[in-house]
Amino acid sequence: MHAPTYTKPLPCTSQPSSSLSLIASNSVSISLSTLMGLPSSSLDTSWWVFTLPAIARTQNLTHNPLLLIILTAILSIALLAWAFPRGGGGPAWRNGKNQMGRVPIPGPKGVPLFGLLFSLNHALPHRTLASIASALSATKLMAFSLGSSPVVVTSNPHVAREILNSPHFADRPVKQSAKSLMFNRAIGFAPNGAYWRLLRRVASTHLFSPRRILAHEPGRWLDCAAMLRAIAQEQSKNGFVCLRKHLQDAALNNVMGTVFGRRYHDQDECYNRREIEEVRDMVREGFDLLGAFNWSDYVPWISFFYDPLRVRERCSVLAPRVKKFVKRILEEHRIMAPFKELSDDSDFVDVLLSLEGEDKLEDDDIIAVLWEMIFRGTDTTALLTEWVMAELILNEEVQTRLRHELRRVVGNKTVVTDADVIKLPYLEAIVKETLRLHPIGPLLSWARLSTSDVHLSNGMVVPANTTAMVNMWAITHDPSVWHEPLVFKPERFVKSEGGVEVDVRGGDLRLAPFGAGRRVCPGKNLGLVTVSLWVANLVHRFQWFEDMANPVDLAEVLKLSCEMKNPLRALASPRFTN
Numbered sequence: 001m002h003a004p005t006y007t008k009p010l011p012c013t014s015q016p017s018s019s020l021s022l023i024a025s026n027s028v029s030i031s032l033s034t035l036m037g038l039p040s041s042s043l044d045t046s047w048w049v050f051t052l053p054a055i056a057r058t059q060n061l062t063h064n065p066l067l068l069i070i071l072t073a074i075l076s077i078a079l080l081a082w083a084f085p086r087g088g089g090g091p092a093w094r095n096g097k098n099q100m101g102r103v104p105i106p107g108p109k110g111v112p113l114f115g116l117l118f119s120l121n122h123a124l125p126h127r128t129l130a131s132i133a134s135a136l137s138a139t140k141l142m143a144f145s146l147g148s149s150p151v152v153v154t155s156n157p158h159v160a161r162e163i164l165n166s167p168h169f170a171d172r173p174v175k176q177s178a179k180s181l182m183f184n185r186a187i188g189f190a191p192n193g194a195y196w197r198l199l200r201r202v203a204s205t206h207l208f209s210p211r212r213i214l215a216h217e218p219g220r221w222l223d224c225a226a227m228l229r230a231i232a233q234e235q236s237k238n239g240f241v242c243l244r245k246h247l248q249d250a251a252l253n254n255v256m257g258t259v260f261g262r263r264y265h266d267q268d269e270c271y272n273r274r275e276i277e278e279v280r281d282m283v284r285e286g287f288d289l290l291g292a293f294n295w296s297d298y299v300p301w302i303s304f305f306y307d308p309l310r311v312r313e314r315c316s317v318l319a320p321r322v323k324k325f326v327k328r329i330l331e332e333h334r335i336m337a338p339f340k341e342l343s344d345d346s347d348f349v350d351v352l353l354s355l356e357g358e359d360k361l362e363d364d365d366i367i368a369v370l371w372e373m374i375f376r377g378t379d380t381t382a383l384l385t386e387w388v389m390a391e392l393i394l395n396e397e398v399q400t401r402l403r404h405e406l407r408r409v410v411g412n413k414t415v416v417t418d419a420d421v422i423k424l425p426y427l428e429a430i431v432k433e434t435l436r437l438h439p440i441g442p443l444l445s446w447a448r449l450s451t452s453d454v455h456l457s458n459g460m461v462v463p464a465n466t467t468a469m470v471n472m473w474a475i476t477h478d479p480s481v482w483h484e485p486l487v488f489k490p491e492r493f494v495k496s497e498g499g500v501e502v503d504v505r506g507g508d509l510r511l512a513p514f515g516a517g518r519r520v521c522p523g524k525n526l527g528l529v530t531v532s533l534w535v536a537n538l539v540h541r542f543q544w545f546e547d548m549a550n551p552v553d554l555a556e557v558l559k560l561s562c563e564m565k566n567p568l569r570a571l572a573s574p575r576f577t578n
Ligand code: HEM
Pocket: 164, 187, 188, 189, 200, 255, 372, 373, 374, 376, 377, 378, 380, 381, 384, 440, 441, 444, 445, 446, 447, 513, 514, 515, 516, 517, 518, 519, 520, 521, 522, 523, 524, 526, 527, 528, 531
């Protein structure tokens, strides 16, 4: 919209000076406003700028200090109007982008240029977003800016269902680190299309199907047994156990075994120590880089001045290391391929190498897919198990009840198997309650991206290219969704005791820690089977107590996943003699 045409003649009799003519020229007034991104209403009221010379009764504005002050004030107001646009949402929501629907999307304006970046770059963005949404009555949907990226977040299960299940939200925004580490060729970040569908199909059939998960049980049990041994050793040596390291080792072995056909147990001599250390180091570095808050993902120019974590540089070192490592494993598998038959317990490398015709993948794509599995599969299961154990230690009666359930199902056996685990409803309730109280992806790990303008049923419209987040933490802590949301109460999921039946695999958005829709976590069954098996064996083998010298601290920190800020340290009293 153009500024209104000036109609009143200036009372000034002589010609304006050149600077004045610039200001008094209609076309310049428009371009100045446009440059500043002023909303049309400010243009409508800007006509009085042209009367300034009359007010000042002067021909040269620059020589009049009063006018200079007024001009500076106008410019400042214009700048502020540009930086804090109307309607909320902040700098990325200028020009009424949050008002495209019947109902506008409310949201905080944040800081000019940066939006909410300063509020969200610390450890607990899910809590901050939940408080802002609640304060602005924007829990259904809130618009905000992360630098130049427009973002919406919902803390409402109905809107969450619409977003996660919509085909228009089936892409993800790709972080710089993910791109540099090749993840844009893997399942999680590949754009929604034929390539992504192929990867999902192959992974669902050959890695995550119930048959394959069952076929890999012996390997899973090997890792679990090694973990139990290491825990017993640490307890007898130190008098306490730091659980996270054992869980991470078991998780790494579990995923390395299923994906690469390699396991690294301490008593195994066949793999050299250097390789184990190399894998651990690469995984650690990858976690750090992918979990790091990288300013240049949101304010691209900032990396020229400010890159405190050296994300770009570190990625460019890690990516070739990963490639070299995985390529070596691919070559070994290629050499052995003629001597192996594919079966249900084949590792994922063999499966990917066996693909033919249209399904055949380039080496670089295989490397990306395999590497992603290591990343996604390792910390998720370890950190979730750590949260479960922390709650069991703090809630002694829940631990005791679980042990009774185990005794009833397992009897005198020292080992709990996958077949036993499915007969343990109280264990299932404990895992669900932990996922509710401590969702390890409180903002569902990686966000979604709208591929077109999306009309929601509540009258709001999310424009194309908007990042969409679901604040699962806010939903699972909402007292209007969950009674006494801060209390750890597995009984709320025990049906025979009046509890609710909730499908945590994406069917019920009141508790969807694995996401939902076509991009729901494909590793959800593997994750749940693994965590349940570990918890069952940890509780069956040991009685767990709080270490009073290091009390359990439920403080959290959000990195790649939401983890205990202070890793769990506890006392493990063995229940069997061998
Ligand atoms: C207990 C553990 C786990 C939790 C809580 C979890 C959670 C999630 C969440 C919230 C998402 C995003 C879903 C969405 O956008 O709707 C996701 C995606 C994904 N997860 Fe998991 N996950 C777990 C375990 C695993 C495991 C064990 C693997 C593989 C070994 C895995 C592989 C993936 C992959 C590949 C994606 C991307 C899917 C896509 O974009 O198409 N996850 N996970």
